[in-house]
Amino acid sequence: MRDVFEIRAQDAGGRVGDLHVPRADVTVETPALLPVVNPNVITVDPARFDEFGAEILITNSYIIKRDDDLAARAREEGLHDLLGFDGAIMTDSGSFQLSEYGEIDTDTEEILAFQHEIGSDIGTPVDIPTPPDVDRARAEDELRTTQERLELAEAVDVGDMLVNAPVQGSTYPDLREEAGAHAYATDLDVFPVGAAVPMMNDYRYDDVARAVAGAKRGLGADAPVHLFGAGHPMMFALAVALGCDLFDSAAYALYARDDRYLTVHGTEQLADLHHFPCSCPICTEHTPEDVRRMPDAAREELLAEHNLHVSFTELRRVKQAVRDGDLLELVEARAHAHPRTLDGYRALLDHAGQYEASDPASKDAFFYASAESARRPEVLRHRERLARLSPEGRVLLTEGPRHDGYDDCWRVTPPFGPYPRALSEVYPLTAETPVNMDREGYEAAAKGVARLAGEHPDAAFTLAHESWPADALDYVPPRVETLDLGEDLLTGPDGEA
Numbered sequence: 001m002r003d004v005f006e007i008r009a010q011d012a013g014g015r016v017g018d019l020h021v022p023r024a025d026v027t028v029e030t031p032a033l034l035p036v037v038n039p040n041v042i043t044v045d046p047a048r049f050d051e052f053g054a055e056i057l058i059t060n061s062y063i064i065k066r067d068d069d070l071a072a073r074a075r076e077e078g079l080h081d082l083l084g085f086d087g088a089i090m091t092d093s094g095s096f097q098l099s100e101y102g103e104i105d106t107d108t109e110e111i112l113a114f115q116h117e118i119g120s121d122i123g124t125p126v127d128i129p130t131p132p133d134v135d136r137a138r139a140e141d142e143l144r145t146t147q148e149r150l151e152l153a154e155a156v157d158v159g160d161m162l163v164n165a166p167v168q169g170s171t172y173p174d175l176r177e178e179a180g181a182h183a184y185a186t187d188l189d190v191f192p193v194g195a196a197v198p199m200m201n202d203y204r205y206d207d208v209a210r211a212v213a214g215a216k217r218g219l220g221a222d223a224p225v226h227l228f229g230a231g232h233p234m235m236f237a238l239a240v241a242l243g244c245d246l247f248d249s250a251a252y253a254l255y256a257r258d259d260r261y262l263t264v265h266g267t268e269q270l271a272d273l274h275h276f277p278c279s280c281p282i283c284t285e286h287t288p289e290d291v292r293r294m295p296d297a298a299r300e301e302l303l304a305e306h307n308l309h310v311s312f313t314e315l316r317r318v319k320q321a322v323r324d325g326d327l328l329e330l331v332e333a334r335a336h337a338h339p340r341t342l343d344g345y346r347a348l349l350d351h352a353g354q355y356e357a358s359d360p361a362s363k364d365a366f367f368y369a370s371a372e373s374a375r376r377p378e379v380l381r382h383r384e385r386l387a388r389l390s391p392e393g394r395v396l397l398t399e400g401p402r403h404d405g406y407d408d409c410w411r412v413t414p415p416f417g418p419y420p421r422a423l424s425e426v427y428p429l430t431a432e433t434p435v436n437m438d439r440e441g442y443e444a445a446a447k448g449v450a451r452l453a454g455e456h457p458d459a460a461f462t463l464a465h466e467s468w469p470a471d472a473l474d475y476v477p478p479r480v481e482t483l484d485l486g487e488d489l490l491t492g493p494d495g496e497a
């Protein structure tokens, strides 16, 4: 059990937790967003970060170390005074510069010692951020190097500074899993899923989802997971549902520099905005026209402040959704705002079996909001549960009223399929579903009927449905008699009405 991280609430793969950071003597509530601070280019003063809700930030120890003046000040004053921030501080190692420029003039032992010396609370070794789509031999080779660096990092005396154990493996989910298992077996503390930035820059949220799901299979459930470089609020809900606990945002400042305005649905250009679709202090006190007329530095700062506000607001919304048990409803709403977040959500649903394990058995309500809802972990779990039920004799599965002409009369409801009436008030069968169900919902229900019939060969089943589409009924095996309640008269097994 890793004693730096405690999980307080869970929903799907998402969790609200406490990350204890001993060196800073603070407890950070997760999911947490770490604003990225470039000590040479301060866009928003870190002393003001608590106005936005930031309890932890990230800065780059390699940039500091390379600059003699900064390095001297950091050694003398300590990182917290240098940046004017008294929350927790995580430092990166220069791995990003390594991936951008091909070489750096430090190594794991030296940079960890430096991070410790300047007072970092969470340090990072020099791992190899393997980009997406490289050939497998390179991904394996670089992963071996990263793993050696983690083992070196274990041996460095860093006092009570926590240390990151990055999980690499490029776009190979099985390598991500192997990397996760190796990192988890070290005595390092926090687990960044690395090299996701190139994927996120190209909005490849499906590949991000597969990489995270792979890493999560290797890591223990009690491992705090950081999605390195994930700073756009449009994907926070998805990333949390995948099981990420920490995010860092350089986007708030980088986008502001280019007059880009973040929203939970995507990015807007300041030039295109007539109205600010946001109620943060910046957006309520200014019009887009006001902001456009400002000098560059003032405009950049205001946009960066809005970008932080919208990001932290979304993070609070995500945390509340985890506590309420409706995180997947939020993911689904976000997914349907952008085709690429939809790709990401669909990739998560491809792993519904994996995420079913951490999903609470009971929540407030299940809202069926789109065809994707038919693939949620709860639907899968209900189908699994059908194997453990005991239908006997002639069993009617009906969308209509109870009928006495059978040994037993169960309900059947898309997308879940059949269930005994006694379970009617049990989550998720209390789901709110649309009056006009989609084909995927009927198909999921028909698969449930097929599963029930397959698991219980000694019982005889009749399905009485409200005109399900033919391609859904194709999933129902021939041994299940079907009746359309819209057309057929429901009779008892002996023929009487």
Ligand SMILES: [Zn+2]
Pocket: 276, 278, 279, 280, 281, 282, 283, 284, 306, 307, 309, 310
């Ligand atoms: Zn705003």
